Amino acid sequence: MIAASWDRLRLFNFGELIRHPGRTIMSTAVMAVSAALLVAVLxxxxxxxxxxxxxxxGxxxxxxxxxxxxxxxGFEQNLLPAIAQTPGVQTAVPMLRVSLGGGPDRTLLIGADQNVSALDSDLAGPMAEHTRKLTSTPRGVLVGAATGYQVGDSxxxxxxxxxxxxxxxxxxxNRLNGGHLIAAPLPLAQFLTDRVGKLDSxxxxxxPGTDIAELRTALTTAVxxxxxxxxxxxRTAQAGGAIQIMRYSTLMSSAAALIVAAFLIYNAMSMAVAQRRPMLSLLRAIGGQRGPxxxxxxVEAALLGLVGGVIGSAIGVLMGRIAIGRLPAAIVQSVEARTEFLVPNYAVPVAIVACVLATVLAAALAARQVYKVAPVEALAPVEASDAAATGRGLRWAALAGGLALGAGAVALAFTDLGRVSLGAITLSFTATVLLCFAATGPIVRAAAxxxxxxxxPGALxxxxxxxxxxxxxxxxxxxMIGVAAVVALGGASSNMVDSATESFQSLGEADLYVSPSPVEQFPTGPALPAELADRVAAVPGVAGVHPAQMAFATLGSGRVMLQGYPPQAEDARLGAVDPAVIDRMARGDGVVITRDVARSLDLAVGDEITMPTPSGERxxxxxxxxxxxTAVSGVVMMSLDQMREWYQRPGETILTIEFAPGADPAAVQAAVRAxxxxxxxxxxGATMLAAISSSVQQGAAMSNMILWIVVLVATVALLNTLMLSVLERRRELGVLRAMGxxxxxxxxxxxxxxxxxxxxxxxxxLVIGVAVQYLGTVAIGHAMTIDIVYSASPLVLVYGVVALGLALLGSIPPAMRAARMPIVAALAVD
Structure with missing residues (x-):
């Protein structure tokens, strides 16, 4: 039986794939595109x-x-004895961890003492091995190979x-920051970074036998x-939060591509079944069973999905490698480690399984159309028979399901559940497909x-x-999915970029910013030189200098961005804060938090918030x-003096400079620069605003690129369907040509x-896209914790027309084939 099945597969299924290379290549290609997108995003x-x-x-x-x-x-080193003496602690290994430089030269400095040898880690071995060299070399350090330094270099x-x-x-x-590492004895690292008496980890x-939960409680009390x-x-969980929004948006776009590809496979399998109808009817007539x-x-469809998934996965790896070097600087900066390109173990299997499942499910629907008819009926065009009719019960079920999912999408979008609200977009598209299935009859009549x-010609x-x-x-x-996805997700993304840019407009009102970080990054440190603010204030043409400080901090199980300002009502940086609240911040009465922080900690105005700080809980x-x-993390705003005291961070990380009335901007900027x-x-300020807007647009660019790939897949789908129509009607077209x-x-x-x-x-x-764009705008607003203004831009029509135009391009090859079909060959079709 196995041999017979293999022979049938080889002759009737795999053989057909080889005999129709165009259809096979198209079907494989669209699944490869879907797999590539999934692998790249993951x-x-x-x-x-x-x-x-x-x-x-490591x-x-x-x-x-x-x-x-x-x-x-960090925190005070004088905590170390209490930590080491906590019952259950066998060894406490202190470390200093400092990022040096930026961009491609970003290096991690690790300072550790002799206790590091107790760790079964990638750092313990090298430090133990080179102990003698470290102690015999004045200010000796170990460097990773990727730093480019040689023995004896300064x-x-x-x-x-x-x-x-x-x-x-x-x-x-290799596992230690990609080789961009400097390891030093702890006292030396503390001395060189001016952090004597400080630890980071x-x-x-x-x-052995210690209850870890109890030990954690005891250590929490000790610190x-x-x-x-x-x-x-x-640390890994916090890094995942920094890229969560980008992952969600690109995964939704990739899922749309996979759905479109599934519809294309359905059409391709329908084409295969239509072409093999004489052979299948003959097999049924001589006793062949439907099941095999x-x-x-x-199995044939699964092979297409498998091959497409494998090819696409390889392409996706290349796409991901290119994209990882173009991540927004703010995301890269928010994590300690250098971002190296790594393909997760699950990425390729997930993509391949998704492609195989999509092809098998689509092929099952196509197969059902043929194998539910009797052998004699299979000799007639299948779509003309009763097998093409959809049961009334199934239509009513689709209608009920579509309405329920649509209502669920609206409720999910308008309920502030943070990033979970983004699921409303997927629910909306699913509801639309079900409702359109229930309305198959009107859709077909409208097309006709x-x-x-x-x-x-149109009547025919x-x-x-x-x-x-x-x-x-x-x-x-x-x-529909191709057009709706471009209109909805592209429009919502555009609304988000516009609203985010608008929310930062006040930053552009400043004349100059002075910071140790480039404008593409958050000014989280290091601190500016102690007397720099006074020096800048003395520059002719400078009317005011407003210091501020920013830093990433752990709050609860996540990270937040601390922002400390000397609260003043006229400070443009506090534009979202009520003037009365600014006065209370200045007195140290409390803090201002963003919506995502309030949601994660279940807080409201007037509630008390307990914040861990290096000076104790506050x-x-x-x-x-x-x-x-807050695409990367939530924000907590407070008085600058309060932040300096609580978090033991003297100084400031950014200065906002205001020019005197009538001053020459170019001359003052040159003087400040000097x-x-x-x-x-x-x-x-204009440069700062442009950089922030560029980062937001960069994060949305990948999702938009994927959407246009979806439209190209839709083009292939229309080509496939019309080609099927031409192939099914070869005899009919031949008769028409013979008649003149x-x-x-x-x-x-x-x-x-x-x-x-x-x-x-x-x-x-277009209709669904505009509606889903509105829901998507509301949902993204919850996810981004920003008020996004919905705007149905006239470009929506342009998107729709361009998408339709691309789709209609797929009609040209089958139309040309129909026109050029030889009369004798068409009439000879069995």
Whole structure:
């Protein structure tokens, strides 16, 4: 039996794939596109979290817990004795972790003492191996191979320098920040970075048999709120939050591509079944059973999905590698580790399984159309038979399901559930497909009516459409999803970018910014030189200098951005805060938080919030909850003096400069530039605003690119459907040609079919796209914690027309084939 099944597969299924290379290549290509998109998206998010996880494991080794600083200021080293003496602690390994430089030169400095040898980590071995070199070399450090330093080289660190005692080989440092690493004795690292008496991390090795939960509680008591006690994996979880929004938006676009590809496979399998109808009817007549035929067709479809998934996965890896180097600087900056390209173990299997499932499900629907008819009926065009009719019960079920999902999408979009609200977009598209399935009859009649606008050729095309309702519906849905996805997701993304840019307009009102970080990054440090503010204030033409400080900090199980300002009502940076609240902030009465922080901690105005700080836990009042664009993390605003005291971060990380009335902007900027050190950045408010807007647009660009790929897939779907129509009617077209019908008539007939399907699909897509864009705008507003203004731009029509135009291009090859079909060959069809 197995041999017989294999022979049938080889002769009737695989053989057909080889005999029809065009259809096989098209079907494989669209599944490859879907797989490539999925792998690329999963690789991008996996690279960010995977890089952090790799570094965390490479440093933590066998440590069960880690005590980390609340901000990059770390915590006092005098906590170490209490930590080490906590019952259940076998070894406490202190570390200093400082990021040096930026961009491609970003390097991680690790300072550790002799206890590091207790860790079964990638760092412990090299430091133990080169202990003698480290101690015998003045200010000796170990460097990773990727740094480019050689033994004996001088390495600038902070305000001083160190000497390379040894270079770690590639294998030893591959998992440690990609080799961009400097390892030093703890006292030396503290001295060079001017952080004597400070630690960033303590790795905890527990005694055998210790209850980790109880140990964590005891350590939390020991640090008294001045540090965070958690598993080392907390860093990975926080890194995942930094890229979550980008992952969600691109995954939704990739899912749309996969759905469109499934519709295309349905049409391709319908084409295969139509071409093999004489052979299948003969097999049924001589006793062939439906079951084996269906299974063999599903195996054929699965093979297409498998091959497409494998090819697409390889392409997706290349796409992900290119995209990872173009991540917004703010996302890269928000995680400690260098973002290296890593393909998660699950990415390729998920993409391949998704493609195989999509092809099998689509082929099952196509197979059902043929194998439910009797052998004699199979000799007739299948769509003309009763097998093409959809049961009334199924239509009513689709209608009920569509209405229920539509209502659920509206409720989910308008309920502030944060990023979960984004699920409303997927529910909306699913509801639309179900409702359109229930309305298959009206959709087919509308397509036929449009085709009849083209006169006698259109009447022939309309008749063909009415004979193939399911195929017309599937292709119309393909066009609809392509148009709706571009209109809805592209429009919502555009609204988000516009609203986010508008929310930062006040930043552009400043004349100059002085910061140690480029404008593409958050000004989280290091702190500016102590007397720089006074020096800049003395520059002629400067009317005012307003300091501020920003830092990432751990709050609850996530990260927030701390922002400290000297509260003043006229400060444009506090534009979203009520003037009365600014006065209370100035008095130190409380803090202002963004919506996502309020949601995650279940807080409201007037509630008390307890914040861990290096100076101990601080409890204060929530003065206001504000909308604020927080794609990377939530925000907590407070008085600058309060932030300096609580978080032990003296100074400021950014200066806002106001010019005197009548001053020459170019001259004042040049004077400020000359007054600050060369490594400090001086940028205008317009430059700052443009950089922030560019980062937001960069994050949305990948999703928009995927949407246009969806439209191209829809183009192939329409081509496939019309080609099927031509192949099914070869005898009919041959008779018409024999009766004197000219080639131009047949060409116009096929084009009329395309116009009918395309216009109906695009029309539904425009209406649904505008509606889903509104829901998407509301849902994205909840996810981004910002008030996004819905705007149905006239470009929506342009998107729709362009998408429709691309889809209609798919009608040209089958129309040309119909017009050029030889009369004798067409009449000879069995």
């Amino acid at each position: 690789s991008i998010s996996g690279s960010v979290t995977g890089s952090v996880d790799r570094l965390t494991k 440093l933590a080794g066998n440590a069960e817990l880690e005590i980390t600083g609340i901000t990059d200021a 390495v600038p660190i902070g305000g001083g320098s160190a000497t390379v005692a040894a270079v770690l080989d590639d294998e030893a440092t 303590v790795q905890i090795i527990a005694r 008294d709120g001045r540090a965070v006690v958690a598993e080392p994996s907390l 035929m269906v299974r063999e067709l599903l 009516a449009i085709a009849r606008w083209f006169g006698a 095309g309309a008749t063909t459409l009415e004979r193939a309702p399911r195929r017309v519906w599937a292709t119309a849905m393909t066009v 409890t204060t009042t929530v003065l206001q909850v504000i909308p604020y664009f 007054a600050v050190p060369p490594e400090i950045h001086v940028d205008t 019908t000219n080639r131009k008539f047949l060409l116009r007939s096929v084009l009329a079919e395309a116009a009918g399907i395309g216009l109906v699909g695009a029309g539904i897509g």
